[in-house]
Amino acid sequence: MKGLKWRAVLVALVLGASIVYLLPSLPVSLPRWWHGVLPNDKIHLGLDLQGGMHLVxxxxxEEAVKTTLDRLSDEIKVLLRKEKVGFRAIERTQDGHVAVQLADASHRDRLRALMDKEFPILEWMQASETPEGFRVLCRVKEKDAEHIRQLAVRQALETIRNRIDQFGVSEPDIRPQGKNRILVQLPGIKDPQRALELIGKTAVLEFKLVAEGVDPHADPTTLPAGVKVYPMRRVDTNTGRTVEGKVALKDRTLLTGEYIxxxxxxxxxQYNTPYVALEFDPQGARIFERITGENVKKQLAIVLDGVVYSAPVIQERISGGRASITGSFTMEEARDLAIVLRAGALPAPVVILEERTVGPSLGADSIRKGFLSMLVGAVVVVLFMILYYRLSGVxxxxALLLNVLLILAGLAxxxxxxTLPGIAGIILTIGMAVDANVLIFERIREEMRLGKTPKAALDAGYARATLTILDANITTLIAALVMFQFGTGPVKGFAxxxxxxxxxxxxxAIVVTRLLFDYLFIEKRMRTLSI
Known part of the structure; x- marks a missing residue:
């Protein structure tokens, strides 16, 4: 009797906890105090059930490597100017090299020493004398280039995750896939196009000076060295319309968005239009203060992904590390821009290899058919157990109904x-749950055929079938855990x-059914076993 009571308390506690975890997922109104005291997490539906987006x-x-070469080219220029080593040009070539053109071939040894000391990730590929002086081709060492590529993928993964988290998608699934691919699943997304633009936006923010006295509509071949024409978007304050134009900027970037x-x-x-207010870290604030102090009365262009959004005139030195981006933004565009700037720029562009959208209606249909199949399967199993095993089948x-309750509570x-494969897993589990009882019941029948009393046959049946049940279920559990660890998408949902x-x-199968049988034999004084 003492053991029966303890087992009854255990089952009651498990049943109570299951109901507590499952209630928030049911269409019932819970009291206000519930959310502050008890669990309120719902069962999350996967992409195939509630609709959403699947992206690869x-x-x-490789673009990250090219960006690194551009940065190294600028740093080499600064170093050679500092060391008073004359050069004609330093640039990145199309085939992934840094070309250094010295004005005097006698500086080759000094250049080699400086490069080896300050830029160890670069290796000399080719050096030759030219009519203009001395030309050297360098490239990033393959080991370092591979590290840059791997880092770019990891940074892109974290940047995309940060953007989606701020976008407000519930339960996104973002993980690396292969060497340089990222799998993104966004359940319940309502605006797929906006999500695509948010994920794929490079968000490279740059501050450049406007080239004074340069006509942006002139022949590009006549532009001065170090000047480039950029497209510009601005709002006409009189009409409120967006005006597309061009502006000539000095190619040197004075400040980037990495300090935001x-x-x-x-x-x-004044105009009741949205704009994006920026705040820089201490280093960025110092750089911005120096830039504005050195270029008073000049135009400073704010460039985002190669498009100029504003080019205000610097009236005075600006301290405090604050700036703003104005332009023809809607409120939604301004919010998305703020998100990508907070989350950071992508270290390299991303392209969409695969895109699938699951509509909510298709997801609802999957839920309806999935639960219908689960209901039909459960009814068939229930009827079979009652007809074949009678009271023992009941x-x-x-136990089977409690089993389904425990699964749903466990998900919450x-x-x-x-997911839809997860519903298939529940249906399979229904069959496996009664399979354990079938093993126990058949063992009890064998013991009764040997002439044992119902209570003795019950004890022997459970004792001898339990080990077999444990062996079968533990091996299946190991396979399920392996699928969960290494599987993706549908396989993981099933696992x-x-x-x-x-x-x-x-x-x-082992605890609950044995408790019910012991209750019938001990409390209800049952003398026969209907099996």
């Missing part, structure tokens, strides 16, 4: 995602419900 992105990691610590949307009180059916408790279902079926 490829990071153009915050970006927020604000409303211009006991197994009670572990904040797992229920989640199968793993929870196996543990639940072991509990209901």
């Amino acid at each position: 992105l490829e990071v153009q990691a 610590t915050n970006a927020n949307v604000r409303i211009d009180s 006991v197994a059916d009670v 408790a572990f904040q797992a995602t229920l 989640v419900t199968l793993s929870i279902g196996i543990v639940a079926s072991l509990f209901t």
Whole structure:
């Protein structure tokens, strides 16, 4: 009797906890105090059930290497000017090299010493004397280039994750796939096009000076050295329309968005239009203060992904590390721009290799058909157990219903995602749950045929069948855990419900049904076993 009471308390506690975890997922109104005291996580539906987006992105990691070469080219220029080594040109070539053209061939040894000391990731590929002096071709060492590519993929993964988190998607699935690809699944997304633009936006923010006295509409071949024409978007304050134009900028970037610590949307009180307010870190604030102090009365262009959004005249030195981006933004565009600036720029462009959109109606249809199949399967199993095993079948059916309750509660408790393959896992678990009871019942029948009393046959049946049940379920659980660890998408969804279902079926088949039988024999004084 003492053991029976303890087992009853255990089952009651498990049942109570299951109901507590499952209630938030049911269409019932919970009291206000519930959310502050008890669990309120719902069962999350996967992409195939509630609709959403499935994307496979490829990071153009080689572009990160080219960006590194551009940065190194600028740093080499600064170094040679500092060391008073004369050069004619330093630039990145199309085939992935840095070309250094010295004005005097006698400086070759000094250049080699400086390069080896300050830029160890570069290796000399070719050196030759030319009529203009001395030309050297360098490239990034392959080991370092591969590290840059891997870092670009990891940074792109984190940047995309930060952007999606701020976008407000519930339960996104973002993970690397292969060498330079990223899998993105966004369940319940309502605006796929906006999500695509947010994910793929490079968000390279640059501050450049406007080239004074240069006509942006002139022949590009006549532009002065170090000047480039950029497209410009601005709002006509009289008509409120967006005006497309061109502006000539000095090619040197004075400041980039890597120093941004915050970006927020604000409303211009004069024109009632949104703009993005920026805040820089201490180093960025010092750079911005120096730039504005050295270029008073000059135009400073704000360039985002190669498009100029504004080019205000610097009236005075600006301290405090604050700036703003104005332009023809809608409120939604301004919010998205603030998100990508806060999350950081992508280290390399990404391209969409695969895109699938699942509509909410298709997801609802999947839910309806999935649960219909689960209901039909459960009804068939319940009827079979009652017809074949009679009262013992009723006991197994009670355990089966509790088993389904435990699976759903487990999904909510572990904040797992229920997918269509996951529903298939539940249906499979229903069959596996009664399979354990079938093993026990058939063992009891064998013991009764040997002439044992019902109570003795019950004890022997459970004792001898339990080890077999444990062996079969533990091996299946190991396979399910391997699928969960290494599987993706549908395979992982199936493994989640199968793993929870196996543990639940072991509990209901061995503990719950034995408790019910012991209650009938001890409390109700049952003398025969209907099996």
